[in-house]
Amino acid sequence: MKVTNTVLTMFGKGVVTLPKSFRDRYKTKYFIAQEVAGGMLIQPLVFKEPKVTFRNNKKEIGLSFNPGVEAKQLLKEFKQINGEV
Numbered sequence: 001m002k003v004t005n006t007v008l009t010m011f012g013k014g015v016v017t018l019p020k021s022f023r024d025r026y027k028t029k030y031f032i033a034q035e036v037a038g039g040m041l042i043q044p045l046v047f048k049e050p051k052v053t054f055r056n057n058k059k060e061i062g063l064s065f066n067p068g069v070e071a072k073q074l075l076k077e078f079k080q081i082n083g084e085v
Helices: 020-026 071-081
Strands: 031-036 039-044 052-056 061-065
Antiparallel strands (some): 031 039, 052 061
């Protein structure tokens, strides 16, 4: 892939808008900004499939999920946990 350099402008309280071509190419609303030697690296965070995980052990009880999980899927997971499904 050809390396593309684009100047981004920060607005207001630190908001930076990615060019539409980048947003369209990566099809995600989530990005990771990482400080690296000499600057900052911004990478798209793309999940192959939404994942929901339930934990119930002596230390914790919880439901965690990655971005992109739809409300319907979360509701289904809650119902399964409660024995409703």
